[in-house]
Amino acid sequence: MPDFSPTEYAVPGFVLLVLIEMIWAWRRRPDAYEPRDTLTSLAFGLGSTVSGLLFGGFFFLLFLGVWEYRLIDFGPEWWAVWWAWPLCFVLDDLKYYWVHRAGHRIRWMWAAHVNHHSSQHYNLSTALRQTWTGPFTFGFLFAMPLVLLGFHPLMIAICGGFNLIYQFWIHTEAIDKMPRWFEAVMNTPSHHRVHHATNPRYLDRNYAGVFIVWDKMFGTFEAESDDEKIRYGIIKQLGSFNLLWAVFHEWIGMLSDIWRAPWKHKLSYLLREPGWTHDGSRDTSDTIRARWQERQAAENSVASENAIAGEQEPA
Amino acid sequence: MNYSPELVQFLGSLVAILAVAGLAWWMKLGGAPELSNEKEAQAAASEAMDGFESVETAVDANGRGAILRDRSGCLLLLKQHGNKFAGRLLTHSATGRIDKDKLVVDSGERRFGVVALAIDHAQSWADRINEVRSASDA
Numbered sequence: 210m211p212d213f214s215p216t217e218y219a220v221p222g223f224v225l226l227v228l229i230e231m232i233w234a235w236r237r238r239p240d241a242y243e244p245r246d247t248l249t250s251l252a253f254g255l256g257s258t259v260s261g262l263l264f265g266g267f268f269f270l271l272f273l274g275v276w277e278y279r280l281i282d283f284g285p286e287w288w289a290v291w292w293a294w295p296l297c298f299v300l301d302d303l304k305y306y307w308v309h310r311a312g313h314r315i316r317w318m319w320a321a322h323v324n325h326h327s328s329q330h331y332n333l334s335t336a337l338r339q340t341w342t343g344p345f346t347f348g349f350l351f352a353m354p355l356v357l358l359g360f361h362p363l364m365i366a367i368c369g370g371f372n373l374i375y376q377f378w379i380h381t382e383a384i385d386k387m388p389r390w391f392e393a394v395m396n397t398p399s400h401h402r403v404h405h406a407t408n409p410r411y412l413d414r415n416y417a418g419v420f421i422v423w424d425k426m427f428g429t430f431e432a433e434s435d436d437e438k439i440r441y442g443i444i445k446q447l448g449s450f451n452l453l454w455a456v457f458h459e460w461i462g463m464l465s466d467i468w469r470a471p472w473k474h475k476l477s478y479l480l481r482e483p484g485w486t487h488d489g490s491r492d493t494s495d496t497i498r499a500r501w502q503e504r505q506a507a508e509n510s511v512a513s514e515n516a517i518a519g520e521q522e523p524a
Numbered sequence: 525m526n527y528s529p530e531l532v533q534f535l536g537s538l539v540a541i542l543a544v545a546g547l548a549w550w551m552k553l554g555g556a557p558e559l560s561n562e563k564e565a566q567a568a569a570s571e572a573m574d575g576f577e578s579v580e581t582a583v584d585a586n587g588r589g590a591i592l593r594d595r596s597g598c599l600l601l602l603k604q605h606g607n608k609f610a611g612r613l614l615t616h617s618a619t620g621r622i623d624k625d626k627l628v629v630d631s632g633e634r635r636f637g638v639v640a641l642a643i644d645h646a647q648s649w650a651d652r653i654n655e656v657r658s659a660s661d662a
């Protein structure tokens with residue numbers, strides 16, 4: 210059985226690319242980096258590896274137990290079935306799309322995933338801003354179908370590792386657009402900038418990991434517009450570089466909401482979308498987008514009325 | 525003394541991330557943006573809260589923050605955060621007071637913190653902030 214963790218080998222490459230991007234920033238875009246933000250992002254990355262060490266083994270053993278009930282048996286030398294690898298990679302990426310979508314639409318999952326979005330910057334160090342608290346969500350359930358199909362947990366872990374490595378390089382403003390054919394199929398810096406944006410038109414869009422086709426298939430794709438400057442981060446920016454606050458703020462907010470909510474609404478604060486409240490006192494991404502669309506429609510209506518009035522003016 | 529490979533890896537990574545962040549600081553990346561006029565403050569406010577349309581704006585003399593009011597009377601506080609700005613709509617938990625001619629706003633959120641603004645008519649802004657609190661208590 211292979212014993213291989215692709216992300217461990219990729220770390221020196223990550224560091225090298227961060228340094229190269231910092232040189233790019235120094236020459237062209239000094240505002241693309243902020244030292245305290247960078248330190249927070251990198252500390253997130255370090256902490257997430259510790260979290261992985263502490264909890265990863267438990268989930269691996271759980272998956273191994275479930276794997277005993279697999280539908281398809283790839284045999285004792287499952288790693289030698291070459292076609293299973295690309296198949297597993299594609300299916301794992303489909304799984305990633307759904308777990309990621311749940312990470313934005315279910316507050317319990319968002320409490321862990323918000324960490325990755327909490328920077329107001331978008332650079333390669335942001336890619337390393339990974340969660341510490343993922344093991345406390347039900348995200349692992351999304352991998353169960355793959356395990357039950359018969360893919361060995363190690364094969365899934367290796368494919369997931371390559372998926373994560375792919376996603377590193379797309380966290381940059383240094384690359385504008387890739388060739389059209391590549392943008393059509395693959396997740397790219399342009400598509401992923403949209404995902405990290407807080408502009409209403411971009412909220413909850415482009416969940417893809419490696420293949421952007423999932424967003425196109427499931428109706429969550431939005432192309433990056435050249436006309437609108439992207440704002441990164443979260444709707445309610447943290448306004449603090451405190452690492453522990455950045456890690457746990459949404460958990461604290463969610464648990465305090467559950468504590469204070471009437472009994473019949475408690476579960477909704479766990480399972481409904483971020484921003485949902487039983488009294489409608491806060492915004493969700495849907496209400497923000499709807500308000501923006503109303504504003505756009507009103508502005509377009511005024512613009513077209515002005516144009517008609519202009520046409521009717523005597524020469 | 526024997527150290528576990530995981531501990532050595534952790535300490536090595538810690539040194540590396542401090543070095544990278546130190547390098548970013550040494551390269552003077554980031555900077556500190558300033559709000560030089562009301563228009564810039566209004567733009568930053570509409571970024572902090574989409575659709576916020578200010579009818580009254582007071583910008584800190586050093587450009588490090590601003591306070592704005594919209595038509596409905598909502599108050600938005602902006603503060604410099606790294607090389608960006610972060611904002612908060614002020615709620616009943618916010619307080620305003622005057623200290624050495626500056627408006628000192630406590631957002632009521634411990635981690636967002638207290639923001640001091642050197643602005644004109646600081647007292648009237650402080651009164652407005654405290655009115656939000658009084659209206660809630662009433």
